[in-house]
Amino acid sequence: MRVILHEIRHIFRPGTLILLLAFNLLFYWMYLGFYFQHFPNGRPSMDTYDIQLKMVERFGSRMDAEEFQVFKAEYEQRKLVADERIAGDPEFAKYGFHNYEQYQTRAGENPFSELDEHIDFSLSSDPNTLGSLFWELQSREWMIEAYEGGGEAELIQWRALESSPAVLETVQRRIDDGSMTSIQSDTAVRYYLDVLQYSSLLALVSVLLITVPLFLRDRHNGLIQLQYASATGRRLFGKKIAAALCSAFLVLSVQLAVLAVLFSQKNIDVFYHIKLHSYLNFWPVSWFDLTFIQYIMLTIAAVYIVCLLAVLVTALLSSVVPNYMAIIGSLAMLVVVFVYWGRQPLITDLTTINYDRLTQPLLYGGLMLVISGTLIFRWRREKASDIVG
Amino acid sequence: MLNVHQVSKNFGSFQALRSIDLEFANGVYGLLAPNGAGKTTLIKMLATLLFPSEGEITYNGENITAMDARYRNLLGYLPQQFGYYKNDSPQKYLTYIAALKGMSQAEASPRIAELLKLVALEDVAGKKMKKFSGGMIQRVGIAQAMLNDPKILILDEPTAGLDPKERVRFRNLLTSLARDRIVILSTHIVSDVEPIAGEVIMIKDQRILYKDTVDHLCRRIEGRVFETYVEHDEAETFRSRYLSLSEKQESSRLKIRFLHEGEAMPGWTPVMPNLEDLFIYTYRDGQEQEDKEPAK
Structure with missing residues (x-):
């Protein structure tokens, strides 16, 4: 254990820590920071999100048919408010608008720049302005539309994609069992997935950074002979890999803790225990009926697994490549593969019917098998190989 | 007793050592040969870094490869190219090597203090080694080799970088150590070996040419x-x-x-x-x- 602790100390040498911190800050500034500064991002997202928060408060995690009628009645009431305000506003009269419906029908047809300015659709407009009321009405409209025609729309979409009978059956089951009536926020889920896709990349590159020098630095410094002639000997190979896994776990946990604190500031926990399947959530149907928090835990576990597998790959490369250029080149390719082909099936789109039910278990199982197999092969060779250099 | 029985070492088609037979009891052994003669290959096999292609090396009758960590527990080794972390201090570095050698913190701390004093580095024990001279680095190397009070001490070109005064001190140290252990000193600097080696081994053409006392060899x-x-x-x-x-x-x-x-x-x-x-x-x-x- 003491050897592992020493190896962890070597991994977290000051230079590496500075590099890690600088990379994390830069990445946050370039990508992640935006998401923490702008949530909900613009309109109508913020209006939709506010309505959904109130819906959960009022109806709980699901909205049954009766509650839906209440929701629709609320919309009608708000529409009456809009009608009254339009009828009493001479600016609308100038354009021949006397109620909300007239305005709504023609608003997209002609430019009404002066009227738009008068309404004030801006991001920061007061909730009591007409602009805010129009945003709210628009959000309520699509939610009513989605709820009313949701089931059929879902099926049409998946049929259009020529989905397998298993997929269509799963979608039908979710519609039939009422899963889709849950009040899940697309804004919250999208927000989590956006943060997740960048966080997973940040986590991956961070653990690669700390693992790259694992064996290379010792070879570069000519330490291998001393290390392998000690009582620990060739067992050091395994201890170094254990140290790299522990260090990566530590880095991932610290990153996760920081991101969790930032994420918690957004108060989306209202939606954590609500099922993901919802007419109000554009997230694809899942093979499993998961709550938001279950999905979050699943994806966090996936980030850990992917990153720790990447640590093993990096450790293997570090033990065989001749120099830093070679390993950086290889890992750059690995990161590109992850971003373009790996991130969705391995992290963000877990359990969705976008992929066959067996795709992800096979993908994870295959990766684990190949990487651990290669590792065992390398370790055996290490035990029997001559230390020539 | 450390025995080398009919050991050969091949690297592909190149034969680096041929049918070596040697026997080491307590005392200083000088391994003399020019560069490329095979002495580093022999040293590395004694340090379990290389495995013999033929033959075997035994310690008290037991194969050293089979002894694994038990053998390396008895071993102190200073390689020709001695590696270290430039940003570590001797104190930190020796603590790391002690951990690799399986020493507990309680064993290691007093031993490190003792050795740093012995190699006259106690004043710079906490300083980064990147600022050290070649001689100072070599003294750290000697200290790490002796950390576990080894029964077999193998030193490959140990005096490289040492000044004349340090070399004399080092030779005296080896002489005192050799009373109850095997010390194998590989070098091409004859003056390092002549005053202290009980026996000198000379390798030529991948074979042992001589193994004898200095007097007998000179005769x-x-x-x-x-x-x-x-x-x-x-x-x-x-x-x-x-x-x-x-x-x-x-x-x-x-x-x-x-x-x-x-x-x-x-x-x-x-x-x-x-x-x-x-x-x-x-x-x-x-x-x-x-x-x-x-x-x-």
Whole structure:
């Protein structure tokens, strides 16, 4: 254990820590920071999100048919408010608008720049302005539309994609069992997935950074002979890999803790225990009926697994490549593969019917098998190989 | 007792060592050979870094590969290219090596303090090694080799970078250590070995050429080493006829120490051969001993 602790100390040498911190800050500034500064991002997202928060408060995690009628009645009431305000506003009269419906029908047809300015659709407009009321009405409209025609729309979409009978059956089951009536926020889920896709990349590159020098630095410094002639000997190979896994776990946990604190500031926990399947959530149907928090835990576990597998790959490369250029080149390719082909099936789109039910278990199982197999092969060779250099 | 039985080492088609037989009891052994003769290969096999292609190495009758960590627990090793972390202090570095050697913190701390004092580095124990001179680094290397109080101490070119005073101190240290352990000193610097080695092993053409005491080895060329004075303009001709061992300017002439296998000529003074004479004679020009044309 003491050897592992020493190896962890070597991994977290000051230079590496500075590099890690600088990379994390830069990445946050370039990508992640935006998401923490702008949530909900613009309109109508913020209006939709506010309505959904109130819906959960009022109806709980699901909205049954009766509650839906209440929701629709609320919309009608708000529409009456809009009608009254339009009828009493001479600016609308100038354009021949006397109620909300007239305005709504023609608003997209002609430019009404002066009227738009008068309404004030801006991001920061007061909730009591007409602009805010129009945003709210628009959000309520699509939610009513989605709820009313949701089931059929879902099926049409998946049929259009020529989905397998298993997929269509799963979608039908979710519609039939009422899963889709849950009040899940697309804004919250999208927000989590956006943060997740960048966080997973940040986590991956961070653990690669700390693992790259694992064996290379010792070879570069000519330490291998001393290390392998000690009582620990060739067992050091395994201890170094254990140290790299522990260090990566530590880095991932610290990153996760920081991101969790930032994420918690957004108060989306209202939606954590609500099922993901919802007419109000554009997230694809899942093979499993998961709550938001279950999905979050699943994806966090996936980030850990992917990153720790990447640590093993990096450790293997570090033990065989001749120099830093070679390993950086290889890992750059690995990161590109992850971003373009790996991130969705391995992290963000877990359990969705976008992929066959067996795709992800096979993908994870295959990766684990190949990487651990290669590792065992390398370790055996290490035990029997001559230390020539 | 450390035994090497019929050990050969091949790297692909290249044979680095051939059928080596050696036996080491407590004492200092000097392993002498020019670079590339195979001494580092032998040292690395004794340190379990290389595995023999044929034969086996045993310690008290047990194969050292099979002994694994038990054997390396007895081992202290200073490689020719001794590696370290430049940003570590000797204290930190030795603590790491102690952990690799399986020493507990309680064992390691007093031992590190003792060794840092022994190698005169206690004042810089907390300083980063990147600022150290070659000699200071080498002293850290010697300290790490002795950390676990090894029964077998293997040192590959240990005096590289040490100043003359440090070399003397180091030689004395080895002599005192060798009372109850095996010390194998690999070098091509004859003066490091001659005063302290109980036995000297010379390797040539991937085989053990000699393994004997310094006195016995020197007797192999007894009566063949002479000194004489030569004028400068005759020096070149003289060198082409005889094997020059050393030369020294004295007044207007050269005092040449040389080897001749025939009868002595007038003006030649026979002298007692030393290990360096034998070394030069054995490894002259990379030629076989028999190839040298006899002096006329």
